[in-house]
Amino acid sequence: MANxxxxxxxxxxxxxxAVRGIDLDISDGEFTVLVGPSGCGKSTLLRTIAGLxxxxxxxxxxxxxVVNEFRPRDRDVAMVFQDYALYPHxxxxxxxxxxxxxxxxxxxxxxxxxxxxxxxxGITKLLDRYPRQLSGGQxxxxxxxxxxVRSPRIFLFDEPLSNLDAQLRDEMRGEIKxxxxxxxxxxxxxxxxxxxxxxxxxRIVLMRDGIIEQQGAPLDLFERPASTFVAGFLGSPKMSFLxxxxxRGENGDAVTLKQTSIxxxxxxxxxxxxxxxxxxxxxxxxxxxxxxDAGPEAGHVRYDATIALIQPTGSRSYATFSxxxxxxxxxxxxxxxxxxxxxxxxDINMKRASIFDRESERAL
Ligand code: ATP
Numbered sequence: 001m002a003n004x005x006x007x008x009x010x011x012x013x014x015x016x017x018a019v020r021g022i023d024l025d026i027s028d029g030e031f032t033v034l035v036g037p038s039g040c041g042k043s044t045l046l047r048t049i050a051g052l053x054x055x056x057x058x059x060x061x062x063x064x065x066v067v068n069e070f071r072p073r074d075r076d077v078a079m080v081f082q083d084y085a086l087y088p089h090x091x092x093x094x095x096x097x098x099x100x101x102x103x104x105x106x107x108x109x110x111x112x113x114x115x116x117x118x119x120x121x122g123i124t125k126l127l128d129r130y131p132r133q134l135s136g137g138q139x140x141x142x143x144x145x146x147x148x149v150r151s152p153r154i155f156l157f158d159e160p161l162s163n164l165d166a167q168l169r170d171e172m173r174g175e176i177k178x179x180x181x182x183x184x185x186x187x188x189x190x191x192x193x194x195x196x197x198x199x200x201x202x203r204i205v206l207m208r209d210g211i212i213e214q215q216g217a218p219l220d221l222f223e224r225p226a227s228t229f230v231a232g233f234l235g236s237p238k239m240s241f242l243x244x245x246x247x248r249g250e251n252g253d254a255v256t257l258k259q260t261s262i263x264x265x266x267x268x269x270x271x272x273x274x275x276x277x278x279x280x281x282x283x284x285x286x287x288x289x290x291x292x293d294a295g296p297e298a299g300h301v302r303y304d305a306t307i308a309l310i311q312p313t314g315s316r317s318y319a320t321f322s323x324x325x326x327x328x329x330x331x332x333x334x335x336x337x338x339x340x341x342x343x344x345x346x347d348i349n350m351k352r353a354s355i356f357d358r359e360s361e362r363a364l
Contacts, residue, residue: 002063002076002153002186003028004049009058011044018044020210022058026203029184031177035197036207037233042190043158045207049188050079050156063153078147082159084139086131092118093127096145110149117145120179137168144179157189161196173199194234198222206230223352228361231282231354237311237318240288240328241280243358248275255281255355257324265299265351270364273355279364282354285318288330290337291345299351305330307342321346 004026011019019041026032034042047053049060051072059066067075086095096117097110105113118124121141131139140160147155157176161169177200180187191197197204198218205215206229214226218234225231231239244255244262253264253273262281264270273279296302305321305328312318317332330346337344355364 003030003061004154004186004188005059005061006049007059007061009045009048009060010056011041011048011053012056018210019048022210022212024205024212024215026186026188029186031180031187031189031200031202032205033189033191033197033201033203034205034207035191035194035233036213038192040207041210042192042207046079046156046158046188046190049154050077051075052079076152077154077156078150078152079156079158080140080143080147080160082162084131084143084163086139086142088131091128091130092123092134092142092145095131095142096127096149099146099150113149113151114145117148120148120182121145121175135168136164137172140164140172141175144176148179148183153186155185155187157187159190159192162191162193169196176200194236198234204234206233224363225282225354226363228280228282228356231356231363235284237285237329239282239284239354240326241282241356242323242326242328244279244281246270246273246275246277246279246355246364248273255279257281257326260303260324262301262348262350264353264355268351270355273357273364277364278358280356280358280361282356283328283348284352285329285331287349287352288328289347289349290330290332291347296347297349300347300349302345302347305344305346307337307340307344309340310337 006022006024009019009022022045034045036042044053048055051070055068060068062075093114097114100110118127123141126138161172164172173196189200201218203215204218204221206213208229214221214230221230222234242257244257247254247256252266254261291302307319307321309320310317317334319330319332319337320327357364
């Protein structure tokens, strides 16, 4: 087991800066997820930690030791890839034990480790099969087994579940999380899927254009996004963004849209915010709900809404309405609305709203 410390890391491909100055401190045993849109540099960062790419600048320390000059196999890390990379002519046991055999480990010890890993992953019955005789999920388990038997200091996962169908992905996600709880080894996991990031991570590192946009515990990023980029990336359906102006008054602050003025609850500190500043009000669907009580709760505001679009999911329905010309999505209970055009009252929980400067798109 080991911690990972990355200081001032750059990776250039020719003149192109794929990773542009990353500082990252990962504790021993932590599950870190690198997430971000396609091309943001997350795989490059992971591959540089693995030693499959050479850093252009900066240092990578594993367990307190600078490993920049170490070959991949001397870094004592195990990587699991999206495409499994299994040997087609070897059976499952052969695939899982291959790395140990190459290291000349005694056969009885290899057999023991292969069996332990197979048990952990529930694939003991598959040990004699060949990769072509396995489903995608089973192949991915074999690839993970191959990493486990090496007892590496760090596990690196590069989009390991993206080739699987949705149901299997959910199942494997649970297994990887369980595996981490069981072996408590440092894991760094790359995905572009925000749900995977939210559910797996102790810490999310959200990347954008080769740098870290924000990092922290999943709920910290979700509840206190530093920018519209983070707010829009995490959460499904997405946060609605409403353009408005900040109104600072003796009796409290408000965001004014075209006509509607929405009071900001007292106690909410707005840093460096000026009267008249152009802002974006960020509302997550779950904080926009159907009005139920006689009056709105403290910190909530109530409006009439004409529902334009309903998207039922079974357990709840997402309904879109227009607030001063901007579409806003509300999360309603399944039977709250039945048809487009229906008028209902909705409550907006302003205690949970985000407010961003419209120009810089940073949170206020
Ligand atoms: P994805 O989710 O699509 O895999 P990513 O965030 O993992 O994206 P990277 O694969 O790290 O992104 O790529 C980051 C940038 O570096 C991209 O613009 C990509 O085109 C570029 N890049 C990656 N590998 C190379 C390479 N070998 N040569 C040149 N450019 C590269």
